[in-house]
Amino acid sequence: MSATHLIVAEYDSTHLKNATLSAVTAAQKIEGTVHGLVLGKNVKHIADAFAKHVSQVHYAEHDGLEHRVAQPYAKVIADVAKSIGATHIWAAATAAGKDMMPRVATRLDAAMASDISDVVDTKTYKRPMWAGGLTGTVALSTSIQVITVRPTEFVQAAANASGNVSNFAADPGPSTTRFVGFEEVKSERPELADASVVISGGRGLKGPEGFKQLIEPLADQLNAAIGASRAVCDAGWVPNDWQVGQTGKVVAPKLYIAIGISGAIQHVAGMKGSKVTVAINKDPEAPIFQVADYGLVGDAFTIVPELIERLKALA
Ligand SMILES: Cc1cc2nc3c(=O)[nH]c(=O)nc-3n(C[C@H](O)[C@H](O)[C@H](O)COP(=O)(O)OP(=O)(O)OC[C@H]3O[C@@H](n4cnc5c(N)ncnc54)[C@H](O)[C@@H]3O)c2cc1C
Numbered sequence: 001m002s003a004t005h006l007i008v009a010e011y012d013s014t015h016l017k018n019a020t021l022s023a024v025t026a027a028q029k030i031e032g033t034v035h036g037l038v039l040g041k042n043v044k045h046i047a048d049a050f051a052k053h054v055s056q057v058h059y060a061e062h063d064g065l066e067h068r069v070a071q072p073y074a075k076v077i078a079d080v081a082k083s084i085g086a087t088h089i090w091a092a093a094t095a096a097g098k099d100m101m102p103r104v105a106t107r108l109d110a111a112m113a114s115d116i117s118d119v120v121d122t123k124t125y126k127r128p129m130w131a132g133g134l135t136g137t138v139a140l141s142t143s144i145q146v147i148t149v150r151p152t153e154f155v156q157a158a159a160n161a162s163g164n165v166s167n168f169a170a171d172p173g174p175s176t177t178r179f180v181g182f183e184e185v186k187s188e189r190p191e192l193a194d195a196s197v198v199i200s201g202g203r204g205l206k207g208p209e210g211f212k213q214l215i216e217p218l219a220d221q222l223n224a225a226i227g228a229s230r231a232v233c234d235a236g237w238v239p240n241d242w243q244v245g246q247t248g249k250v251v252a253p254k255l256y257i258a259i260g261i262s263g264a265i266q267h268v269a270g271m272k273g274s275k276v277t278v279a280i281n282k283d284p285e286a287p288i289f290q291v292a293d294y295g296l297v298g299d300a301f302t303i304v305p306e307l308i309e310r311l312k313a314l315a
Contacts, residue, residue: 204260263288
């Protein structure tokens with residue numbers, strides 16, 4: 001029997017997120033019809049954009065769905081999944097996807113595979129385990145399956161469809177969860193998870209000033225996003241949403257530059273998909289050099305300013 005896929009869209013105020021298009025690619029590995037779902041307020045333009053990638057988009061606008069609160073979202077996603085007879089319900093394994101989808105699985109009494117890195121067949125998936133040190137293969141045995149997708153492992157689906165867009169009346173139901181506030185960090189830099197160049201700093205930068213002195217000017221030169229190790233996020237030197245790693249964001253840029261980062265397995269779990277990795281560390285034995293394509297042994301406070309000057313000269 002052919003599958004019916006339902007992909008839950010994530011978006012910012014203007015754009016469908018690339019991570020959602022990676023979830024579409026994962027779903028397309030299983031033969032079937034691909035439906036998209038867009039929930040929120042004033043989201044018709046997102047639904048229209050999504051229709052370029054899937055055969056049918058369902059969208060609903062409701063005050064109770066204005067903010068991405070997992071409880072009402074999960075109810076509506078489950079309702080739509082039932083109404084279209086979805087066999088596979090997908091979302092990107094972002095903070096929002098990880099929050100919503102287990103609730104969807106519970107509502108549908110469905111088995112779930114989280115943060116998958118590959119699709120083997122209609123019910124079997126690969127997923128990184130133990131900080132990416134192992135790849136597990138999981139088979140789901142329920143008739144409905146819920147899956148979250150590691151975006152960096154799948155290319156983004158092409159815009160080669162012209163799907164139907166239809167509006168429906170959603171019922172988010174009563175909620176015991178209340179939206180309190182959302183503080184968006186506005187940045188001129190590319191988003192960490194989507195950037196093609198990421199410069200990350202660690203404890204070797206000595207403090208927040210190190211980020212200002214070294215990481216920010218280097219990122220400016222390379223139009224890069226800024227990442228960080230957990231140690232410096234925990235210390236409050238930089239915002240938590242800069243954290244790359246097992247318990248932070250997973251990134252796979254074309255170029256990853258790790259400065260003053262030891263390369264603990266939990267950090268490497270979040271960046272090892274990078275195409276080219278450069279490490280700058282004063283300790284030649286630092287584990288980061290085992291995953292780096294290029295390594296510079298030395299003091300970041302000497303090397304990075306010189307690198308910035310050379311880049312400026314090239315610009
Ligand atoms: C369950 C769990 C989950 C975790 N999740 C994450 C995660 O998501 N992301 C993450 O990053 N970590 C994570 N960690 C923490 C991880 O184990 C490490 O503690 C952390 O990554 C270390 O950060 P660091 O490399 O900045 O600091 P350190 O390990 O202290 O390394 C600092 C490095 O800087 C170098 N250095 C010092 N001075 C200079 C200089 N002047 N110039 C150049 N180099 C210099 C040193 O040689 C050293 O290699 C997790 C840990 C656990 C237990």
